[in-house]
Amino acid sequence: MSNLYRTVLDSFWSEYIWLPPNTTWKDIAPDASSEIQHADYRHLLYPLPMALVMLFLRYVLEKYWFAPVGVSLGIKNTKPKKAPTNTVLEKAYTQSKKWKHKQIQGLAKQLDMSERQVERWLRLRKGQNKPSTLTKFCENSWRCLYYTLSFIYGLVVLWNKPWLWDINECWNGFPHQSVTSDIWWYYMISMSFYWSLCVSQFFDVKRKDFWQMFIHHIATIVLMCLSWVVNVFRIGSLVLVVHDCADIFLEAAKMAKYSGYQKVCDTIFGIFTVLWIASRLGFYPFWIIKNTSIDAPKIVPMFPAYYIFNSLLCLLLVLHIFWTYLILKIVANSLNAGKMEGDIRSSSDDYSEDSKSQ
Template sequence: MAYYYKTVLDTFWSEHIWLPPNTTWKDIDPDVESNIRHADHRHLFYPLPMSVLMLLLRYLLEKYWFAPVGVSLGIKNSKPKKAPDNLILENAFTLSKKWKHKQIQGLAKQLDMSERQVERWLRLRKGQNKPSTLIKFCENAWRCIYYIFSFTYGLTILWDKPWLWDINECWTDFPHQNVTSDVWWYYMISMTFYWSLSISQFFDVKRKDFWQMFIHHIATIVLMCLSWIVNVFRVGTLVLLVHDCADIFLEAAKMAKYSGYQKICDAIFALFTVLWIVTRLGIYPFWIIRNTSIEAPKMVPMFPAYYIFNGLLILLLVLHSIWTYLILKIVHNSLNAGQMEGDIRSSTEDYSENSKSD
């Protein structure tokens, strides 16, 4: 069994797949050269326990900082009214959250209730697990604070890095590139955050794009891990920087909406929309993906893993395109309504129906 396991690993991590021609794993070993600190694949395990600590930090901040601030802004932590206990209706609700008219009629007759009473019970049952506005505010506050920190830290450490100003420097001396301490922390903290999101997503407010976000988190983690292993971390830092920028304003717009500052929400959301399009559909494809697809093959010999990296980058672009459509749809609806009435990662399946009550 151990032999087959080793064979599978050796085949998967074949140097012919993951490394440029005439390069071996020993060549990029962290300790092979004294003047170059290669990325150490063993460090990829650090973000796992670090994500637990980050979740603990988030809990403390939400409880002792974000929640009190939200309450001071007038956000209520009221829980939705609970539906009356009814075993038959509860069993029917467990089987299907959406009832057809014939099913409502049948349940009404069976329970000697009016159709209106059954429909009201269904509405209450759907809404009783809906998180309070304060909980949603705290979640957005946590992400907003993280994105501010991540973008500021990333821009600060990359300011004196040559590849920020000349993206072709991402391939200079590749794969023998030195990992500085600041870049190491930038990668580790970013992976920690995405691991924590992948975990907390199953406990946070359920959103319409749950699976798109889950795919996004996993694709980001895989891309960061692989880029770290084969020393393509310079491109990785640029991808992180471009992604964090607009998200600050998305979370801030949600916070303003939940706080009741609709005009501020509209202004921030407008700024977010512009930044999103500029960074996700402008800078990202025409600066980063263009370089990895057109310029990189001219500077470094191609190898199979290159196509894996580029494929994951393009997958993220596809997700960006989907979200851009949703953003523009919200902008269109907001212009017709006179205010922003939702967000691209709406809170529940019924959010669009109840957004005015938030």
């Protein structure tokens, strides 16, 4: 069994796949050169305990900072009203979250209740699982703080790096490029944050794009880990800084909405929409993906890992396009309503009386 595991592992980490021609793993080992500090794959374990620290820090900040601020802004921590105990409806509810009119009619007859009473019970039952507005405000505050600090730190770190101003510098001298301490921290903190999101996502406000976000987090982590192992951290750092900038304003817009500052929310959301399209559908595909797929092979000899990295980058682009569609829908609805309506990643647990028409 151990021999099979070793064979599979050696096949997966084949130098032919992951490294340029005439390059071996020994060539980019941490101790391969006294002049160049290559990335150490063993350091990829550090973000795991760091993610636990990140979760603890989030808990402390939400409880002792964000929640008091939210309360001072008038956000109530009211918990939704619970549905009366009813074993028949509870059993039916656990079996399905979507209801057709015929199902509601059958339950009403079985329990000698009106259809409206059954519908009201279902709304209360679904509503009791919803987090309070204060809980959502705290969640958005944490993410807004992280994205703001991460983006600022990323700019500070990359400002004096040549590859920020000339992206082709990501490949000059590759794979023999040194990892500086500031880039090391940028990578480790970013990975710890995405690892923490993979855990907290199952406890946070449930969104209708739950699985798209989960795929996004996993794809980001895989991309970062592989880029670290193969020493492609320069292009990875650019991907990180491009991704962080728009998210600041998304979370800030939600915070303003939950606080009751609708005009502020609308303004911030407008800024977010422009930044999102510019960064996620502009800089990301036409600056980063263009470079990794078209320009990089002209500088570094082609090897199979190009296809792996570009496939993951394109997967993120597909998710960006999906979210852009949701954003533009909200913009259109907001223009019609005169204000931002709903949430770009709203809860899917809302029960609608439209089931009558089904």
